[in-house]
Amino acid sequence: xxxxxPSDVTIEIGEMSFHLHKFPLLSRSGLLERLIGExxxxxxxxxxxxxxxxxxxxxxxxxxxxxxxxxxxELSSLNVVCLRCAAExxxxxxxxxxxxxxxxxxxxLAEVLGNWTDTVRALQTCExxxxxxxxxxxxxxxxxxxxxxxxxxxxxxxxxxxxxxxTGRAAAGAVCWNxxxxxxxxxxxxxDWWYEDVSFLPFxxxxxxxxxVEAGGMKPENIAGAFVFYAKRYxxxxxxxxxxxxxxxxxTISVPSEADQRALLEDIVESLPNQRGVVQTRFxxxxxxxxxxxxxSSPCKENLExxxxxxxxxxxxEDLLVPNMGSYVExxxxxxxxxxILDHFMSVDQASAATSPCxxxxxxxxxxxxxxxxxxxxxxxxxxxLADVASDVNLKFPKFQxxxxxxxxxxxxxxxxxxxxxxxxxxxxxxxxLRLRTSISSWFFVSDNLDSSLNPDSAxxxxxxxxxxxxxxxxxxxxxxxxxxxxxxxxxKECESMRERFQKLVKTRRSWNIFCRRKSHQCxxxxxx
Numbered sequence: 192x193x194x195x196x197p198s199d200v201t202i203e204i205g206e207m208s209f210h211l212h213k214f215p216l217l218s219r220s221g222l223l224e225r226l227i228g229e230x231x232x233x234x235x236x237x238x239x240x241x242x243x244x245x246x247x248x249x250x251x252x253x254x255x256x257x258x259x260x261x262x263x264x265e266l267s268s269l270n271v272v273c274l275r276c277a278a279e280x281x282x283x284x285x286x287x288x289x290x291x292x293x294x295x296x297x298x299x300l301a302e303v304l305g306n307w308t309d310t311v312r313a314l315q316t317c318e319x320x321x322x323x324x325x326x327x328x329x330x331x332x333x334x335x336x337x338x339x340x341x342x343x344x345x346x347x348x349x350x351x352x353x354x355x356x357x358t359g360r361a362a363a364g365a366v367c368w369n370x371x372x373x374x375x376x377x378x379x380x381x382x383d384w385w386y387e388d389v390s391f392l393p394f395x396x397x398x399x400x401x402x403x404v405e406a407g408g409m410k411p412e413n414i415a416g417a418f419v420f421y422a423k424r425y426x427x428x429x430x431x432x433x434x435x436x437x438x439x440x441x442x443t444i445s446v447p448s449e450a451d452q453r454a455l456l457e458d459i460v461e462s463l464p465n466q467r468g469v470v471q472t473r474f475x476x477x478x479x480x481x482x483x484x485x486x487x488s489s490p491c492k493e494n495l496e497x498x499x500x501x502x503x504x505x506x507x508x509e510d511l512l513v514p515n516m517g518s519y520v521e522x523x524x525x526x527x528x529x530x531x532i533l534d535h536f537m538s539v540d541q542a543s544a545a546t547s548p549c550x551x552x553x554x555x556x557x558x559x560x561x562x563x564x565x566x567x568x569x570x571x572x573x574x575x576x577l578a579d580v581a582s583d584v585n586l587k588f589p590k591f592q593x594x595x596x597x598x599x600x601x602x603x604x605x606x607x608x609x610x611x612x613x614x615x616x617x618x619x620x621x622x623x624x625l626r627l628r629t630s631i632s633s634w635f636f637v638s639d640n641l642d643s644s645l646n647p648d649s650a651x652x653x654x655x656x657x658x659x660x661x662x663x664x665x666x667x668x669x670x671x672x673x674x675x676x677x678x679x680x681x682x683x684k685e686c687e688s689m690r691e692r693f694q695k696l697v698k699t700r701r702s703w704n705i706f707c708r709r710k711s712h713q714c715x716x717x718x719x720x
Contacts, residue, residue, distance in 0.1 A: 200227060201239045202256075207249035213238075215259045219291060221282030246280055246320040247273030255281065258292055266299045268309035272316045275300060276323035300329070304336045311337065311388050318393050330396070338403035341385045382413050386420040394455060397421060398462055411469040419474050422459050426452045428481045453485040460491050467501050475499050476510040483516050483525070496528065500535025504568040508575050522585045526594070529576060533569075533597050540566055566602040573598050574608030581616040591616055 198210035217224040223240070230238035245252055251273045254264050266274065278292035285291055303309040314333040317324040324330050389400055405414055423429055427446050447455070460478060463470050479495040481487075499506065511532075513525045577595060580586055595609060603609065 199238070202242055202252065203239060204242050204245055204249040204252055209249075209252065209256060211256060215261075216256075219259045219281075219283055219287050221284065221287055223281060224287070244280070246276035246323045251277040255283075255292065266296065268303050268306075268312040269316055271296055271299050271303060272313050272324055272329055273320055275327065275329065276320040279323065279327060304332060307337070307340055308388070311391065314396060315391060315393075318396070330399075334396070334400050334403050337385075337389070337400055338407050341389075341404050342407035342409050382410070383416055383420075386417050389417065390421050390424050394421070394425075394458060398458070401462070411464040411466050415464050415470045418459055418463055419470075422456070422474075422478070426456055426481060428452055428484060429477060449485055452481075453487050456482060456485060457487055457491045460487075460494055463498070468505065470498070472499060472502050472505040473507065473510050476506065476513075479528075480513060483513060483528075486516075496531050497535050500532045501539055503532060503536040503572070504565045506572060508572060508579065511572070511576055512579065522580070522590075523583050524580055526580065526586065526590050530590070530594055530597075533573065533594065536569055537597060540569075566599070567604065570598045570602040571608055574603075574612055577612035578608070578615055581612050582619055584619055586616070586619075588616075 196212060198212060200211050200213045200216065202209040202211060202216075213227050217227050226240050227238060230240070242252065251270075254270065254274060255277055257264050274292065275296035278296055281292075283292040285294060300313070303313050310333050314330065314337070317330050317333065321330070389397055392400065401414055401417060405411075425447060428449075456478065460482070475495055475498050479492065479499065482492050482495060511529060513528050515522055515525045573594060577591060581591070591612075595612070
């Protein structure tokens with residue numbers, strides 16, 4: 192204070208000390224009036240008060256002190272929430288002067304709530320004083336106001352909405368006439384105009400806003416789109432990059448830790464709408480990829496697998512190639528994950544696909560055709576997936592067979608895809624056999640040449656000592672050779688067994704395809720009749 196009078200009260204907030212005067216403070220604040228009155232300091236002209244619990248801390252109290260001294264302070268959407276909470280804490284009611292700080296901040300807050308951008312900014316600052324802002328219902332008032340605006344049809348009311356991200360761009364296109372500013376380049380507002388603005392909120396507040404717009408009748412597709420935008424903004428692992436830009440100001444912001452990204456991802460997955468097809472399958476699979484990399488919890492990954500499985504017919508092959516990140520990597524891709532996703536799809540489709548879709552009543556025909564189209568798309572996807580992973584030498588035949596057999600026969604009107612995958616898989620086994628045989632031949636060739644170079648006269652040496660040594664070498668080499676031969680024999684047996692199974696599979700499918708074509712022909716005749 193620079194009033195010229197000696198200070199008679201010191202307010203300490205954290206590491207900051209304010210040397211002030213009693214009268215201006217106690218005349219505006221009920222709390223300070225009591226604390227000063229209760230002070231037992233021996234020096235009647237000076238006392239020290241601790242206000243460590245003041246909302247907003249020293250920064251807010253500096254503005255409060257100026258207000259008490261009659262100095263004009265500038266209220267804004269960035270400080271009004273903290274000042275409102277500080278005024279409540281200090282009991283700055285109308286009892287201690289007309290137009291006190293509580294009344295002034297409440298009046299200004301009402302103005303803030305009439306503007307979208309200012310309301311978003313005010314809600315952001317609530318995180319600093321969350322407990323007090325909740326008690327004063329500031330958070331709920333901001334969220335409800337934003338939700339009402341977001342749910343309103345802005346095109347119908349012709350509202351020119353320009354949010355946080357548009358503020359700078361709007362200023363450049365503004366024209367002022369008689370003190371009123373208008374925008375010269377107003378563009379139609381899309382349904383997703385609010386995504387970027389609310390993405391600046393902490394996730395806890397963002398989630399409450401989403402719940403409010405959902406209760407207000409917002410379309411599930413728009414809600415899902417907001418989550419997609421938020422995830423891409425704060426989970427850089429989703430974008431496969433090490434840094435990302437603040438979409439508002441263009442400045443680089445720090446990358447969240449993997450633990451923070453993992454926690455946010457799990458929260459987002461839990462909050463996504465459950466309706467089928469509302470969230471794009473590609474985004475769900477990208478979340479699953481990221482969950483695997485970030486080592487998210489098992490319930491989180493199971494949730495994503497179930498969601499993908501429900502709408503597997505909308506997936507693309509490249510998105511289904513989830514990397515195998517286990518400690519013991521048996522195959523390049525996580526085959527078990529794909530198997531679980533496929534099982535989820537089959538369990539959902541089982542009710543409508545329990546029998547051949549052709550053997551139905553005419554009233555159920557359209558439903559059957561729709562189901563057949565869906566499962567046929569999945570069958571093509573499965574065949575393409577098997578063809579892609581078949582070249583992995585670590586892929587075991589039981590896994591290959593399990594995935595191939597999960598699709599019912601009628602879902603493959605044409606079997607070219609599965610035959611191609613089988614052909615690729617058999618060629619892998621063939622080349623594995625060839626590689627082992629080549630290794631055996633090379634081993635023999637190198638070993639024999641090495642023995643000859645080290646012992647050129649070994650064929651003529653008939654001594655017992657050399658004879659025993661050679662028998663020892665032959666025995667050791669024979670032991671290694673037996674292991675390799677055993678592996679080759681196993682591969683040959685496995686390959687022969689698969690050939691027999693595939694031959695039976697081909698015969699079965701050919702007979703089933705003939706049956707299906709006949710049934711289809713009969714169904715078409717019934718429909719025409």
